Amino acid sequence: MAYSLLVMKFGGTNMQDAQAIRHSAGLAARSIGAGVKVVVVVSAMAGVTNQLLRLADAAQSGDIAAANDEIAAMRTRHFTAAQDLGAAPDSETVREIRELHETLRQAIYGVYLLRELTPRSRDLIVAFGERLSAPLMTLALEGQGLRAHHLTGGQAGITTDAHFGNARPLPGTYERIRDRLGGLLGAGVTPVVAGFMGETEEGALTTLGRGGTDFSATIIGKALGADEVWAWKDVDGVMSADPRVVKDARNIEVLSYGEVMELAYFGAKVxxxxxxxxxxxxxxxLRVKSAADPDFPGTLVQEAAHNEVGHPVKAVTAIRRVSLINVTGAGVLGVPEVVASLFDAIARENITLLMVSQSSSMSNVSLAVQSADAGRTLAALRRTVTGELNIEEQPGVAVLAIVGAGMRGQKGVAARLFGALAQDDVNILMISQGSSELNISVAIEDAQVESATRAVHAAFHLGEPAAAAD
Known part of the structure; x- marks a missing residue:
């Protein structure tokens, strides 16, 4: 297929040092050299986002020395990469990196003085990773003889609501992006956009949630009417299971939008x-491609499902470190507003529910949440419900899910899943199946999740290639 416009997103491992950045720039340059217009969207260097979160927490707790040590290490890493990419000590890139680190230091000192880390402050701090990597990608592209210009997400036109930490684009975003990036592309300049972030209409920096650089790239792709969005990864594409857990996991050639959303929701970190x-x-x-093997087609994500003969299930995935929150008692029995109040309390805290189960008698409601959110969930529910209800946490849980459009109307899929788990001596704590029939998910003990994943992967023969359905 001949492309005219591509949006290319590069993840943290493809931005981790000068060598990786130069290689990533080379991948963009291949397409640009073939006459394709490219917008590059970059993540922070590998590990930097977590480093920024650590130093923010250190400042909040009063350990400014630890925070300053982290900033110094980060500054050295970015300066080294810039130098290795050919930046002179007095170059504009080096000056910009120095200024960004100074602004970061001031933001961290403000957190230290107040001993308060608001969601807005956290977004400002954590977005420095992408703001620092974008100039490095611009430098690498210029090193390959290309004209490039880097922008923050807000400068590129991504305008969001004020939901700091998990912002969503506003309707006017797409027109702004066309205006701001269209001019650069028309002038033969490659835009390099710092992913993961946008800004409110008042100019406050926001982030789109962890992994939000993918979201940045697809927002830009829609705005510009790209032929495809390419997400460059360090794997061959979307796999049938985590290859670190299942040795015979294979690349999935085609997924529907619905299937990939289910996989992403249930823990596949693609x-x-x-x-x-x-x-x-x-x-x-959307195409998920391997930076190590750029000629491999990877995984194509499109509207239409691509069912495979003998493969009603495409993949098995899991979310670890989950807690079940069980609400029991006669007060739940036959009182719909009690259940409504539970969900309302969770929504106010912006907690994501992974699974929900309710007994037919309505005397028990079980909610699966990330263990990191369990404390907030318990507190929110206990503030809401009456004393006659009992609320308990069951930690040490994982949610395992099978995903595939081919499951729709297919008999025996659930039986095969439960049979594989039973044969592996796995105890099922909770079951959920969506009406779309795209997934079946089960809560199991976290200690059993890797063994269970291998058993289910084998039961559905996911390691074996399958023919496409007619």
């Missing part, structure tokens, strides 16, 4: 769960 939403609205395909 894409942001909302990444395909802008593309789904405009029918633009």
């Amino acid at each position: 894409l942001h769960p909302l990444a395909v939403t802008p593309l789904r609205e405009s029918g633009i395909p």
Whole structure:
């Protein structure tokens, strides 16, 4: 296929040092050299986002020395990469990196003085990773003889609501992006956009949630009417299971938007769960490609399901470190507003529910949440419900899910799943199946999740290639 415009997203491992950045720039340059217009969207260097979160927490707790040590180490890493990419000590790139680190130091000192880390402050701090990597990618592209210009997400036109930490684009975003990036592309300049971030209409910096660089890329892809969005990864594409757990996991050639959203939601760390939403609205395909093997087609994500003969299930995935929150008692019995109040309390705290189960008698409601959110969930529910209800946490849980459009109307899929788990001596704590029949998910003990994943992968023969359905 001949392309005219591509959006290319590069993840943290493809931005981790000068060598990786130069290689990533080379991948973009291949397409630009073939006459394709390219918008590059970059993540922070590998590990930097977590480093920024650590130093923010250190400042909040009063350990400014530890925070300053982290900033110094980060400054050295970015200066080294810039130098290795050919930047002179007095170059504009080095000056910009120095200024960004000074601004970061001031933001961290403000947190230290107040001993307060608000969601807005956290977004400002954590976005420095992408703001620092974008100039490095621009430098690498210029080193390959290309004209490039880097922008923050807000400068590129991504305008969001004020939901700091998990912001969503506003309707006017797409027109702004066309205006701001269209001019650069028309002038033969490659835009390099710092992913993961946008800004409110008042100019406050926001982030789109962890993994949000994928989301940035697809928002831009929709705005510009790209032929495809390419997400460059360190794997061959979307796999049938985590290859670190299942040795015979294989690349999936084609997934539907619905399937990839289910996989992302249930723990597959390949894409942001909302990444395909802008593309789904405009029918633009997404391709997950391997930076190590750029000629391999990877995984194509499109609207239509691509069912494989003998493979009703495409993949098995899991979310670890989950807690079940069990609400029991006669007070739940036959009182719909009690259940409504539970969900309302969780929504106010912006807690994501992974699974929900309710007994037919309505005397028990079980909610699966990330263990990191369990404390907030318990507190929110206990503030809401009456004393006659009992609320308990059951930690040490994982949610395992099988995903595939071929499950729709297919008999025996659930039986095969439960049979594989029973044969592996896995105890099922909770079961959920969506009406779309795209997934079946089960809660199991976290200690059993890797063994269970291998058993289910084998039971559905996911390690074996399958023919496409007619």
